Amino acid sequence: MKLFEMNHVQKSFHNNTLHVLKDINISVNEGEVVAIIGPSGSGKSTLLRCATLLETMDGGDLIYMDQYAARNDENGNSVYGDKAQLKKVRSCFGLVFQNFNLFPHYSVLKNLTDAQTLVLGRSKEDATKRAMELLEKMGLASKAGAYPCELSGGQQQRVAIARALAMDPQILFFDEPTSALDPELTGEILKVIRQLAEENMTMVIVTHEMSFARDVADRVIFMDGGVIVEQGDPKEVINNPKEERTRQFLSRFSNN
Amino acid sequence: MTLMTMIMKMSEGFTRTCAIFFLTLIFSLPLGMIVALLRMSKNNIVSNVTRFIISVLRGTPLMLQLLAVTYGPLYLFGWSVSRNKLIPVVIAFAINYAAYFAEIYRGGIESMPVGQYEAAEVLGYTKSQTFIHIILPQVVKRIMPSITNEVVTLVKDTSLAFTVSYMEMFTIGKQIANSETSFTPFLVAGIFYFVFNAIVDFVMGKIEKRMDYYK
Numbered sequence: 001m002k003l004f005e006m007n008h009v010q011k012s013f014h015n016n017t018l019h020v021l022k023d024i025n026i027s028v029n030e031g032e033v034v035a036i037i038g039p040s041g042s043g044k045s046t047l048l049r050c051a052t053l054l055e056t057m058d059g060g061d062l063i064y065m066d067q068y069a070a071r072n073d074e075n076g077n078s079v080y081g082d083k084a085q086l087k088k089v090r091s092c093f094g095l096v097f098q099n100f101n102l103f104p105h106y107s108v109l110k111n112l113t114d115a116q117t118l119v120l121g122r123s124k125e126d127a128t129k130r131a132m133e134l135l136e137k138m139g140l141a142s143k144a145g146a147y148p149c150e151l152s153g154g155q156q157q158r159v160a161i162a163r164a165l166a167m168d169p170q171i172l173f174f175d176e177p178t179s180a181l182d183p184e185l186t187g188e189i190l191k192v193i194r195q196l197a198e199e200n201m202t203m204v205i206v207t208h209e210m211s212f213a214r215d216v217a218d219r220v221i222f223m224d225g226g227v228i229v230e231q232g233d234p235k236e237v238i239n240n241p242k243e244e245r246t247r248q249f250l251s252r253f254s255n256n
Numbered sequence: 257m258t259l260m261t262m263i264m265k266m267s268e269g270f271t272r273t274c275a276i277f278f279l280t281l282i283f284s285l286p287l288g289m290i291v292a293l294l295r296m297s298k299n300n301i302v303s304n305v306t307r308f309i310i311s312v313l314r315g316t317p318l319m320l321q322l323l324a325v326t327y328g329p330l331y332l333f334g335w336s337v338s339r340n341k342l343i344p345v346v347i348a349f350a351i352n353y354a355a356y357f358a359e360i361y362r363g364g365i366e367s368m369p370v371g372q373y374e375a376a377e378v379l380g381y382t383k384s385q386t387f388i389h390i391i392l393p394q395v396v397k398r399i400m401p402s403i404t405n406e407v408v409t410l411v412k413d414t415s416l417a418f419t420v421s422y423m424e425m426f427t428i429g430k431q432i433a434n435s436e437t438s439f440t441p442f443l444v445a446g447i448f449y450f451v452f453n454a455i456v457d458f459v460m461g462k463i464e465k466r467m468d469y470y471k
């Protein structure tokens with residue numbers, strides 16, 4: 001089943017002088033893990049930000065489980081749904097940021113329960129139960145009462161992943177989840193994502209970890225200059241890229 | 257007049273000093289937030305008008321504003337001067353301090369990293385939930401030292417009420433000083449303010465400490 005779909009996405013900045021996304025088409029099926037790779041400035045983050053409604057697209061469709069968040073009109077402009085529609089759509093996805101963006105004034109537990117009670121209307125008991133389940137899974141149950149500033153970067157990112165999962169999203173987006181971490185801490189995050197993949201969580205991951213993308217993803221998308229240059233089976237794309245641009249990009253990771 | 261009667265008379269005025277102090281805080285702290293939100297309004301007219309008003313309030317002496325609020329209605333509309341001068345005094349103080357608090361709030365709100373808004377938005381918080389639950393508590397912690405500064409200044413500023421002859425401590429002290437041709441009331445007043453501010457410092461310090469549970 002198709003969970004997420006973007007068609008003909010156009011996005012520019014600076015009064016249309018900087019064309020960042022040029023007719024992007026992506027769809028993701030339930031249970032699929034998609035890795036997005038590409039050089040800096042190619043538009044990967046912008047793509048995720050459009051998908052998660054943090055940026056508005058200039059043109060294109062944005063669809064979650066057959067519900068339109070935005071629809072292309074006859075002039076090729078994105079027309080977004082109303083507040084209620086966007087709220088419904090928002091409950092379909094979660095996003096894990098590069099720099100975590102935990103709420104520093106909340107304990108780890110409250111970071112996980114606050115949105116559950118405020119947004120989903122769950123009871124405090126249910127929210128706490130769900131939060132503790134997830135913390136257990138992340139190996140952080142003992143940190144429930146701690147504050148984010150007392151945790152390592154890797155622990156903070158695991159809390160951020162748990163916070164996103166607590167909302168029970170259908171699809172989870174990651175924007176370079178290990179880039180802000182010391183190299184020795186990236187492993188614990190990749191392990192968590194790997195585990196989620198084994199549980200058939202649908203995920204779209206922007207990453208520079210080529211070997212990770214190759215091992216975990218079902219599909220790799222290579223972006224450059226605002227277009228999808230190549231996509232397909234990770235081993236094919238990463239080991240035997242068809243396109244010259246992909247080859248050039250990957251040669252920088254040759255030691256991987 | 258003995259020192260004791262002097263102190264007694266002045267402590268009577270001190271109740272009024274406290275009235276100015278607390279009423280000003282009660283009104284200006286929330287009013288400042290409203291002014292800050294208007295100042296940050298996306299509507300250019302609203303934000304520019306608010307900015308102008310703030311700059312007038314911060315750019316003219318509080319003493320002048322006290323006179324304007326107290327006697328302005330008399331000169332403009334022929335209304336009699338309010339019998340209880342506490343009302344115009346508190347109005348002038350509250351408006352003036354709201355302008356200062358507004359700028360402190362605005363600075364605090366604008367210093368918040370955009371990631372906090374984005375994380376809340378993706379989780380589905382509404383704009384007002386984000387502001388109340390995520391932004392405001394962090395802003396309060398950030399601006400507490402600046403608020404303390406203003407509160408300490410307010411303690412001393414209450415003495416400006418003498419310009420409209422409101423019978424707070426300093427006004428009484430000044431009258432005694434004139435009639436007794438003595439400097440002692442000023443010394444007494446100085447000690448009052450100093451002790452008051454020591455208490456304020458202590459309380460604000462406690463509040464700041466209570467917010468020290470994170471970063």
Ligand SMILES: Nc1ncnc2c1ncn2[C@@H]1O[C@H](COP(=O)(O)OP(=O)(O)OP(=O)(O)O)[C@@H](O)[C@H]1O
Binds near residue numbers: 039040
């Ligand atoms: N809010 C914005 N305003 C203006 N320009 C922007 C904005 N966001 C992104 N850009 C520009 O869009 C282009 C694509 O940026 P984007 O962050 O999507 O790239 P990226 O592929 O994620 O790169 P990186 O690997 O460095 O994270 C860049 O040239 C960037 O400067």
Ligand SMILES: [Mg+2]
Binds near residue numbers: 044045046175176
């Ligand atoms: Mg990026």
